[in-house]
Amino acid sequence: MTTRHELDRSISTWLQAEAPDRAPDDVLEASRERLRHTRQRRAWMPAWRYSPLNNLAKAAVAAAVVLVVGFAGYQLLPRTGGVGGQPTVAPSPTPSLLARGTFTALDGWADVEIDATGGGSDVSGRLVATAQTGTFTIDLECARSTADGLLWIGGDVTASTDTTYALQGSRTAIVFKRGTPAQAVFVFQINDPRSASCLAFFDDMLKIDDPTGALRPIEGTVELAP
Amino acid sequence: VARTELVRRARDGDRDAYDILITESIDAMYRVARLILRDYDRASDAVQEALVSCWRDLPHLRDPERFDAWRNRILLRAITEEARRRRRDAVVLSVIPIGSHPDASAALADRDELARVFGRLSVEHRTIVVLHHYLGMTADEAASTIGIPVGTAKSRLHYATEALRAALDADARAAKGRVSA
Numbered sequence A: 001m002t003t004r005h006e007l008d009r010s011i012s013t014w015l016q017a018e019a020p021d022r023a024p025d026d027v028l029e030a031s032r033e034r035l036r037h038t039r040q041r042r043a044w045m046p047a048w049r050y051s052p053l054n055n056l057a058k059a060a061v062a063a064a065v066v067l068v069v070g071f072a073g074y075q076l077l078p079r080t081g082g083v084g085g086q087p088t089v090a091p092s093p094t095p096s097l098l099a100r101g102t103f104t105a106l107d108g109w110a111d112v113e114i115d116a117t118g119g120g121s122d123v124s125g126r127l128v129a130t131a132q133t134g135t136f137t138i139d140l141e142c143a144r145s146t147a148d149g150l151l152w153i154g155g156d157v158t159a160s161t162d163t164t165y166a167l168q169g170s171r172t173a174i175v176f177k178r179g180t181p182a183q184a185v186f187v188f189q190i191n192d193p194r195s196a197s198c199l200a201f202f203d204d205m206l207k208i209d210d211p212t213g214a215l216r217p218i219e220g221t222v223e224l225a226p
Numbered sequence B: 001v002a003r004t005e006l007v008r009r010a011r012d013g014d015r016d017a018y019d020i021l022i023t024e025s026i027d028a029m030y031r032v033a034r035l036i037l038r039d040y041d042r043a044s045d046a047v048q049e050a051l052v053s054c055w056r057d058l059p060h061l062r063d064p065e066r067f068d069a070w071r072n073r074i075l076l077r078a079i080t081e082e083a084r085r086r087r088r089d090a091v092v093l094s095v096i097p098i099g100s101h102p103d104a105s106a107a108l109a110d111r112d113e114l115a116r117v118f119g120r121l122s123v124e125h126r127t128i129v130v131l132h133h134y135l136g137m138t139a140d141e142a143a144s145t146i147g148i149p150v151g152t153a154k155s156r157l158h159y160a161t162e163a164l165r166a167a168l169d170a171d172a173r174a175a176k177g178r179v180s181a
Helices: A004-018 A025-036 A055-059 A198-208 B003-011 B015-037 B040-060 B064-085 B108-120 B123-134 B139-146 B150-180
Strands: A063-069 A097-105 A110-119 A122-131 A134-145 A150-160 A171-177 A183-189 A219-224
Touching: A004 B108, A004 B123, A004 B150, A025 B015, A025 B040, A097 A122, A097 A150, A097 A183, A110 A134, A122 A150, A134 A171, A134 A198, A150 A198, A171 A198, A183 A198, B003 B015, B003 B040, B003 B064, B015 B040, B015 B064, B015 B123, B040 B064, B064 B123, B064 B139, B108 B150, B123 B139, B123 B150, B139 B150
Parallel strands: none
Antiparallel strands: A063 A183, A097 A110, A097 A219, A110 A122, A122 A134, A134 A150, A150 A171, A171 A183
16 A cells, blocks of 8 residues: 555656646747737726725725726817817807716726716716626716815616626716826725715715725826816 | 836736746746646646736736735636636546656656546646645645635545545556566
């Protein structure tokens, strides 16, 4: 009968002999080729979600933050009329414009189209995103500007094929930061009790974490309320 | 540049830093994949998939010093997926190395028998054997790497080790019979 020590030694010795010395060159080359066309998934999940220090997060709203990137906020639009631009000196087509634009978010994670008017708890409009995890639509309901220059626009996911982040019926928001380029981030309420209202969702999220660090520039244009 | 700094840079999107990391890592990853999957093409596919997944998800890695363990988990997932994907047309290959052997006392017959029995184990059992006997992980470490309970890891290791023991013992008995005949 083979002793345990002999057995362990035999198996280890055999595995060492079986293992190839190195990977074939074509594996590295093929990997490099695939990597050339692969983008990173940016940090959609904020660190707090996994932080053992943040017990509040467990008790409160679990949300995932998705950064949305975009080039050229309204500041980049030409001052005079031209192809693809609007004169910034002219009055806005709708006085209560909140956000309007088409851009790519998260280094290609999602193509986003947003058209929203109003403010406070009286927002109307829609955001449609075609993301890597699915397509979803948010019926926008509320908005808030914060002292640090962020514009939160939230609502309910009314249609979605995304079962990872934008769950149908959940509260979701997009947060913009004005600038050149403009920046944005998605905030998803995933697996915790639904916030009492659209505006309460913003408060619940802010109790957990500040999304500022997750903001990313967008590619495209978005016109935001002043 | 320190390895953790390379990981940090890669996490921030530096493709050159990631290229250095994968150049350093690919041989070790391929060895593990090849041992578990027992097939060149499947091992190559699993390693490629793991390298792409690592790059894609690297921004989620919080502690750069845990890169190797994190990468191993992703590799094992890719290996398991690859094994499942091709289970129907799986062909178990028994590769007997040619050339020098680190332990000259190990008989070729032993190796042949080990290869045969090892190849018949499930991918889950082969995985635990490779982690424990090749990478030198304890059952606890292997359980953590695979993402299974420690008890399950120990059970799998026990089953696989006993299967390999039986193979060696059977081979030893056969050899003795041949000598005495």
